[in-house]
Amino acid sequence: MTDTNTSMAPAGEPKRFGSLLEQSDRTKRRNAKEKRFRLYGVAAIAVGLIFLTALVVTIILNGIPAFTQTHMTLQIELPADKLDKKGERNLADIKKVSTFGYNPLIDAALVRAVTEAGVETDITKGKDLRDMLSSGAGAQLRNAVLENPDLIGTTHAFTLLTSSRVDGYMKGRVTRVSLARDKNLTPEHLNIVDGLVDTGAIRRSFSWNFITGTDASESRPEQAGMGVAMLGSFFMMLVVLVLSLPIGVAASIYLEEFAPQNTFTDFIEVNISNLAAVPSIVFGILGLAVFIQFAHLPQSAPIVGGLTLTLMTLPTIVISTRASLKSVPPSIRDAALGVGASKMQSVLHHVLPLAMPGILTGTIIGLAQALGETAPLLLIGMVGYIATNYPDGIASGFLDPNSAMPAQIYEWAKRADPAFYERAWGGIIILLVFLVTMNAIAVMLRRRFERRW
Amino acid sequence: MSLVKITTSALAISAVCATAAVARDQVQVAGSSTVLPYASIVAEAFGENFDFPTPVVESGGSSAGLKRFCEGVGENTIDVANSSRPIRDSDIELCTKNGVTDIIEVRIGYDGIVFASQIDGPAYTAFEPADIFNALGSKVLVDGKVVANPHTQWADFNADLPASDILAFIPGTKHGTREVFEDKVLLQGCEDTGAMQAMMDGGMDEDAAEDACIEVRGNGITVDIDGDYTETLARVDSNPNGIGVFGLAFYENNTDKLKVATIGGVEPKTETIASGEYPVSRPLFFFIKKAHIGVIPGLKEYAEFFIADEIAGPDGPLSAYGLVSDPELATTQEAVSNEDTLN
Structure with a gap:
């Protein structure tokens, strides 16, 4: 631009601009324009950065909890008369007990654990207590038994996934108020959870399962992995x-x-x-x-x-x-x-x-x-x-x-x-x-x- | 050059792969997004309890699922179609045309359809089918005349309802839920308000009057949602005045955000739906290709497992998730074990 301007100016025209040391109005305006233009650029970058930060912060705040999971450690008795009626430790016989057959064992263990923890509660039935655990717990037990049939007849400590509501409570997503109309879990359950947290039976820890595990059905978000x-x-x-x-x-x-x-x-x-x-x-x-x-x-x-x-x-x-x-x-x-x-x-x-x-x-x-x-x-x-x-x-x-x-x-x-x-x-x-x-x-x-x- | 190259090489590779493709050993299921959660729960438990691989379940809507189901017989077609509506004659025609003749229909239970709104929104707590029709129907009866729907607020036609703008998010036409919504709510409301009688008096025959009854206003007052209930939830979440149509199970998982409306004074619950008191419910189905039984390993076992008492019964995991279990489950179990086909 400058080149064309100077070449277009007729030669020999008298110089009409003020001193070099003092900026003319036109120069000032031009400089101000440039300054504004730079500001627009900086503002554009700032807006971009704000969006980026907001995005990253939201993703991290929302996503980090997924990498931890709440587990409950339970001493579960595996009686031979329920799991292997013939007593021959024949894998085909043991397989006949479906995952649902393991649920009563979990129920019994839960009742014991709650009594031992000394939590006063209205929930006495093991089946209702099981709402605190993932519905995949039975499958976890069955797989452990199928892998190692010698477990039958012993009492073994299992670390089981808790249900998504209990996990949500540990992560602050679920509150007693939000459970008031929820039929998956009652606020009463949370009192038990508090008691079991005190005894150390319920713990929230980093979960590799989220990174290496498999997807799960809609009723078991706690078990789903990538x-x-x-x-x-x-x-x-x-x-x-x-x-x-x-x-x-x-x-x-x-x-x-x-x-x-x-x-x-x-x-x-x-x-x-x-x-x-x-x-x-x-x-x-x-x-x-x-x-x-x-x-x-x-x-x-x-x-x-x-x-x-x-x-x-x-x-x-x-x-x-x-x-x-x-x-x-x-x-x-x-x-x-x-x-x-x-x-x-x-x-x-x-x-x-x-x-x-x-x-x-x-x-x-x-x-x-x-x-x-x-x-x-x-x-x-x-x-x-x-x-x-x-x-x-x-x-x-x-x-x-x-x-x-x-x-x-x-x-x-x-x-x-x-x-x-x-x-x-x-x-x-x-x-x-x-x-x-x-x-x-x-x-x-x-x-x-x-x-x- | 490169375009030609891209297509020819891609085709060549795919041809090679097609010949190398091994026999499918897992059950493939597609269809209704309402049935999807139940099917995925069953598939998971099936994989845990049997030596067969876990079935693959996809969604996409009842009609889309049945269309894929009717594409033909063979390993690259699906074995089971989930549906939230009964199979139609048009589906059967398509199936027959493509050689899918023996179809086993399995009713797994019932699903309630609920009207829910933002938990802090206006007091939409009690509706009659007539209210819904007056709000959403494209032609309604005003002062004894059938006119284009003039109502803008719920209170315009029923003083008991809140004076807030009418806005409803209803399932799109590819969803099986839409049909139930039309039959059990709009049509019912049309009859209750007398609009249908008025239309027939005005010279329409019964079919035309029914079609006119189930027509919705559109125009931003009724919004068709073609996606999942999650999308409906998001819309309701951002529109305090809006009411959304949900499945009972979805609502029960999101009670912290939604409040439900009674229909005809009955609260939607598994008990009221099972007893038939709550009017807006529908049976859920899946359909099996009989020709695939014995070819795809585990297909029959999957079907039998799905409707076994421990799964689909009142105490099973499906019921815990929100399915209303079928009182006549035993009949269905027998039909599946005999492989009874339609007709």
């Missing part, structure tokens, strides 16, 4: 990496280094840029039509999720790869060609290694994006209650129905029990840890290996 969904995401990311990296790199090398410049390649280039901007739900419906309805791949399987996300990640990888190929100076190629290398040799031996940090960064960022993507997964059935089974092997990891981390979070957020809401926030923390780690690796790679020309 583990299986994490594995689902892991297998999906494997598919995405294995497919999109080679395809994306091959496509961009060809387009950048070998393809002739004509309308057809222009058309493809425009399309790739457009694909990168296509809403992800579109890829979801494409995945549903192509992979499930046409190719008959299993529903809800990570391989389908991976294939769908590959379609979504490819344009990102192609674009970043082409950008990093472009940033390798032509002199490198010319030098290679000059000493007699073929076009392919110059690309593979010189250009590609120099572009690698950029390609990897792009790939990692593409993967991180795919990791957090939920919309396409809705359509291929990865959202829903998913088996409490870990995949048993590599093949089953790809082909068996599974969830993914963002899908799991969405699933938890829409369930009725408020305890799931807390877990959804906790799940977000886990997901964010993964994303931040991946992005940090990308930044590190770029810092370390990138060469500037």
Whole structure:
């Protein structure tokens, strides 16, 4: 601007401005304008930072409780006449006692524990006391007995999960007032909980189960964990990496280094840029039509999720790869060609290694994006209650129905029990840890290996 | 080039995978989001007590579930459809067209539909079906004439109700709950207020009058919720004047945020629904493909386990979560063990 102004000013015109030492009104106004402009910028950044802080603080405040869980330690008698009537310790016989058959044993142990703790209460029936425990307690006992049949006939200490309401009380989410109209637990139960906390039977501690465990049904939020969904995401990311990296790199090398410049390649280039901007739900419906309805791949399987996300990640990888190929100076190629290398040799031996940090960064960022993507997964059935089974092997990891981390979070957020809401926030923390780690690796790679020309 | 490459390679890979896909060994279930919690509780207990893998349960709505159910027979179709409404002739037609002929219908129990509002909101504590119809119907009877609904506040037509703006969050048309809401509340209210008679006197035949009765106002006064009850809860939470339609089980899990209204003076509870006193209830079902029994391991066992007394009975975990258990459970158990199909 200054150049054009001076050149436009007619030469030799008398100088009409005031002294250099004293600012004219116009200059003052101009300077004030600039100052305001800077302030707007600072304000914009401040607003962004405030939102970010609010977001992070809310996520952490809401999510941290999910990482701890309340347990109750109970001495439970495992009588042989109830669990193994024939007394032969035959596994098939022991299996006949269902999880419901273990509930009376828990009831008896609860009554004993409450009496020993010396809590005065109106609740005398063991069945009502059991409301304090997770409904998964029976299954936990049964599994322990099936694993070690020698426990039968002994009294053994079990650490059982408490129900979500008791857990909520320990975390301050549930109060006596809020329980007044709740039929899952009564305020009276909380008096017992207080008594058992004093004796140390009820304790709240860090829970690995939330990170490594499996999802649970709607009646057991206390038992739900992210583990299986994490594995689902892991297998999906494997598919995405294995497919999109080679395809994306091959496509961009060809387009950048070998393809002739004509309308057809222009058309493809425009399309790739457009694909990168296509809403992800579109890829979801494409995945549903192509992979499930046409190719008959299993529903809800990570391989389908991976294939769908590959379609979504490819344009990102192609674009970043082409950008990093472009940033390798032509002199490198010319030098290679000059000493007699073929076009392919110059690309593979010189250009590609120099572009690698950029390609990897792009790939990692593409993967991180795919990791957090939920919309396409809705359509291929990865959202829903998913088996409490870990995949048993590599093949089953790809082909068996599974969830993914963002899908799991969405699933938890829409369930009725408020305890799931807390877990959804906790799940977000886990997901964010993964994303931040991946992005940090990308930044590190770029810092370390990138060469500037 | 790359587009072609993307599609061809993707297709090639999927073809390879399709041939490699192993036989499915777990039961797959989809359908009603109302039945989903019950199905997931059963699936979990099933996985714990049997050597079969835990069934996979997905939601998506009764109609969507039945549509997937009727896509055909084979391992890549679902085995069980959950539904909060009986199967319709149109569903059966679709099924027959795709070769799904033997369908076993299993009624698991009853679900109450409740009207609930913000706990601190206006006193929506007692409704009659007529009130709901007067508030939400698109055409109502005013001074003996059928007119487009002029009411803006509840007190406009019933002085006992609060003078607050009418706003209702009702289930969208893909939900089975909508049909019950239309039949048991709107239609009932239409008959009670005499609007239906007036419409028929005005020259409509009975079907047309029924259709006109169940039409809602829309226009921001009734809002269709196509998502889950969580979404309805969020809407009610942010609109003190709004009332929402929920399942009994969902309400019972959120009593700290919601207060429930009686219908015809009856409070919705498992007892009143089981006895039939509370009018707005509906049976819940799941449907099994008979052709899949014996092919998908554990399918029959899952169905039998679902309706076993220890699960679906009055003291079972489903009842504890909010299902109203079916007094005729024994009949259903027998039908399942005999694999009796529809018709």
